[in-house]
Amino acid sequence: MTFLTYLISGLALGSVYAIIALGYTMVYGIAKMLNFAHGDIIMAGGYVAFFAFTKFGLPPVLSIILSIIFCTILGVVIERLAYKPLRQASSLSVLITAIGVSYFLQNSAQIMFGSDTKIFPALLTEGSLKLFNGQLTISYLTIITIVTCIIIMIGLTMFINKTKIGKAMRACAEDKGAAQLMGINVDTTISITFAIGSGLAAIAAVLLCSTYPSLSPTLGSMPGIKAFTAAVFGGIGSIPGALLGGLLLGVIENLTKAYISTQLSDAIVFAVLIIVLLIKPTGLLGKKENVKV
Amino acid sequence: MLKVNDLVVRYGMIEAIKGISFEVADSQIVTLIGANGAGKTTTMHTISGLLKPYSGSIFLDDKEISKVPPHKIVEMGIAQCPERRRVFASQSVEDNLFLGAYTRKDKTEINKDLENVYALFPRLLERKNQMAGTLSGGEQQMLAMGRALMAKPKIMLLDEPSMGLSPLLVKEIFDIIKDINSQGVTILLVEQNAKMALSIADKAYVIETGKIVMSGTGQELLNSDDIRKAYLGG
Numbered sequence: 001m002t003f004l005t006y007l008i009s010g011l012a013l014g015s016v017y018a019i020i021a022l023g024y025t026m027v028y029g030i031a032k033m034l035n036f037a038h039g040d041i042i043m044a045g046g047y048v049a050f051f052a053f054t055k056f057g058l059p060p061v062l063s064i065i066l067s068i069i070f071c072t073i074l075g076v077v078i079e080r081l082a083y084k085p086l087r088q089a090s091s092l093s094v095l096i097t098a099i100g101v102s103y104f105l106q107n108s109a110q111i112m113f114g115s116d117t118k119i120f121p122a123l124l125t126e127g128s129l130k131l132f133n134g135q136l137t138i139s140y141l142t143i144i145t146i147v148t149c150i151i152i153m154i155g156l157t158m159f160i161n162k163t164k165i166g167k168a169m170r171a172c173a174e175d176k177g178a179a180q181l182m183g184i185n186v187d188t189t190i191s192i193t194f195a196i197g198s199g200l201a202a203i204a205a206v207l208l209c210s211t212y213p214s215l216s217p218t219l220g221s222m223p224g225i226k227a228f229t230a231a232v233f234g235g236i237g238s239i240p241g242a243l244l245g246g247l248l249l250g251v252i253e254n255l256t257k258a259y260i261s262t263q264l265s266d267a268i269v270f271a272v273l274i275i276v277l278l279i280k281p282t283g284l285l286g287k288k289e290n291v292k293v
Numbered sequence: 294m295l296k297v298n299d300l301v302v303r304y305g306m307i308e309a310i311k312g313i314s315f316e317v318a319d320s321q322i323v324t325l326i327g328a329n330g331a332g333k334t335t336t337m338h339t340i341s342g343l344l345k346p347y348s349g350s351i352f353l354d355d356k357e358i359s360k361v362p363p364h365k366i367v368e369m370g371i372a373q374c375p376e377r378r379r380v381f382a383s384q385s386v387e388d389n390l391f392l393g394a395y396t397r398k399d400k401t402e403i404n405k406d407l408e409n410v411y412a413l414f415p416r417l418l419e420r421k422n423q424m425a426g427t428l429s430g431g432e433q434q435m436l437a438m439g440r441a442l443m444a445k446p447k448i449m450l451l452d453e454p455s456m457g458l459s460p461l462l463v464k465e466i467f468d469i470i471k472d473i474n475s476q477g478v479t480i481l482l483v484e485q486n487a488k489m490a491l492s493i494a495d496k497a498y499v500i501e502t503g504k505i506v507m508s509g510t511g512q513e514l515l516n517s518d519d520i521r522k523a524y525l526g527g
Contacts (some may be wrong), residue, residue, distance in 0.1 A: 164391075167392060168392070168395060174383060178380075179380070180343060181441075182367065183374070184392075251488070
């Protein structure tokens with residue numbers, strides 16, 4: 001039974017990684033860049049939800065919606081101001097810029113909110129579900145987290161595969177020049193991608209801060225790196241890959257903490273990543289593209 | 294329909310197009326022929342707005358389009374079927390065709406054009422749910438042409454439609470180009486296969502290292518000794 005408990009909480013943690021990983025993987029797939037500031041958008045989303053709830057007394061749902069709206073706009077603004085001017089620049093310049101944006105956001109938060117840790121309120125729910133005569137306890141938060149992840153995955157997959165904008169996004173991911181020849185506005189498509197990824201980061205922020213209720217300017221960096229790892233693990237650019245990578249990472253991390261060592265858990269997680277990449281350099285679900293001439 | 298005036302295109306310091314001018318009249322087939330690296334594809338990309346000219350101008354009817362972004366150019370009526378097809382391999386044949394109509398909103402008209410494309414290319418109808426990446430080279434060429442047609446263009450730019458295809462398929466593709474033209478679509482065709490291109494062209498231009506060195510009707514160039522020696526194999 002305890003194994004099951006660890007497994008389920010690992011899946012919940014993995015769900016959060018997966019939601020964050022979607023932001024990395026979609027942006028990489030379409031803009032071909034690694035947005036290292038993505039983790040700090042989570043942090044921003046956490047603070048917005050925190051202040052909306054505690055300072056302005058908004059109801060939880062409104063606080064979450066406000067956080068989503070704020071992060072969506074923040075993501076689009078960052079893309080327009082920092083990344084769009086570098087569309088023709090080398091990928092190294094873009095990468096360094098993204099790291100710069102990351103530090104900019106962290107330091108701005110530090111100046112505005114101080115570097116002390118704030119306690120994130122119980123926005124979502126407390127309490128838990130008891131199964132098998134109380135032998136298995138699953139918190140409602142865990143259930144909400146996993147269900148949210150499932151809904152997001154289904155919704156996003158349908159959006160990408162069924163809608164006109166989604167198909168245009170896939171076209172841009174495959175061949176930007178050809179997409180432009182179809183009349184697709186690539187800049188708009190990239191903005192939409194950043195908007196979706198950043199909106200999802202806000203949802204991840206609320207889930208993450210509810211699970212680990214402490215808020216600090218650097219809160220986004222570690223989950224950001226883990227989720228980036230999950231995206232690479234699953235095959236960067238692939239949406240099912242982000243899900244698989246996130247869930248596996250969460251489960252491995254939690255089981256390692258439970259059965260091997262808390263201190264070594266991150267080392268083991270990254271070791272698994274290295275092994276997977278040695279065997280399959282494109283990640284678990286990453287594809288090597290075949291071009292037919 | 295389309296008028297290119299003294300167009301210069303540079304890649305950094307290298308001048309790929311060194312001041313070319315040509316004209317495509319309404320409902321004609323006009324071809325640019327020339328060897329690899331002559332600047333044909335660069336010209337096509339510049340007309341479609343993927344590249345910005347260093348100087349010179351491009352007019353569609355009476356509008357200067359050299360500073361218009363590519364997605365707007367499609368809306369204005371210029372569709373391109375690019376070199377090496379560039380179909381969206383991971384999407385179905387039908388989704389590729391609908392992407393061709395991305396800028397349009399007239400649903401019933403789009404469906405009518407889809408039927409027209411399927412009538413021109415029955416093979417695409419048979420394979421409409423197949424991933425585009427699994428098609429043969431010839432089928433991908435048909436898909437790329439059908440996709441460009443779905444934009445309902447006034448003028449269609451065709452870049453090397455014969456590349457990598459068997460002589461039989463090349464003939465089929467060129468017959469379809471004539472069909473498309475007879476439906477009222479103006480054609481600008483870029484080809485290394487000079488013989489085929491000249492045989493269907495109303496007007497032809499020969500491009501060499503970024504400059505137009507000769508022009509005439511398709512028939513005139515087919516009969517020219519210089520062209521025969523340089524491009525038609527004696």
